[in-house]
Amino acid sequence: MNTKRSRSSRPKSSTRAKPLAAAVRTNRRLAKREDGARPGVVDAPRLDIVDAARGVAIAMMIAYHFCFDLTYYGWTQWAMLDDGRWVAWRTAIVASFLVLAGVSLALRDAREQAMEDRRNATNAFVRRWLQVAAAALIVTAGSALLFPATFIYFGVLHFVAVALWICRRAPRLGAWAVALGVVAIALGVLIHATAFDPRW
Numbered sequence: 001m002n003t004k005r006s007r008s009s010r011p012k013s014s015t016r017a018k019p020l021a022a023a024v025r026t027n028r029r030l031a032k033r034e035d036g037a038r039p040g041v042v043d044a045p046r047l048d049i050v051d052a053a054r055g056v057a058i059a060m061m062i063a064y065h066f067c068f069d070l071t072y073y074g075w076t077q078w079a080m081l082d083d084g085r086w087v088a089w090r091t092a093i094v095a096s097f098l099v100l101a102g103v104s105l106a107l108r109d110a111r112e113q114a115m116e117d118r119r120n121a122t123n124a125f126v127r128r129w130l131q132v133a134a135a136a137l138i139v140t141a142g143s144a145l146l147f148p149a150t151f152i153y154f155g156v157l158h159f160v161a162v163a164l165w166i167c168r169r170a171p172r173l174g175a176w177a178v179a180l181g182v183v184a185i186a187l188g189v190l191i192h193a194t195a196f197d198p199r200w
Helices: 020-030 048-072 084-114 118-146 156-166 175-190
Strands: none
Touching: 048 084, 084 118, 084 156, 118 156
């Protein structure tokens, strides 16, 4: 009896048909980093366009605050709080950070779904959230020390910290996430509460 299998009867390699998530999961299970990190965990592939967008957003933020400081200390006389061009630039900077936070949330959710150990995924999310929350508290403490009457009690980092928990599973809702986002924006425009007004 011929025990050899013909080339056509051999099972095809499953790795060719595996989706990206399954391939990433297999790599994470087998990988062990040489720098002493936990086995089974590897760095997620980075997207150059997202990293570049983050760099541009940070550069714009630094430039805007530098101009604001020049005005605050009397070196220039720019109407940064009243001129529509300055307000538009500030709005674009804030919007870019929020959009990138949403993109990062979607990428992290995809990575979590590809991980076998969901506990590690949850721990990684909590660590990242603690970093954002700590940065928000530092902003509040620093602004309260310098500007007691107009300190930042709920800024961009505070919003991101809250939104990360509210929207953590939003990428899995698909089109419903977009619909809920539109409803949330509409409620923010239509409903007004003085408690959310800035103190200055």
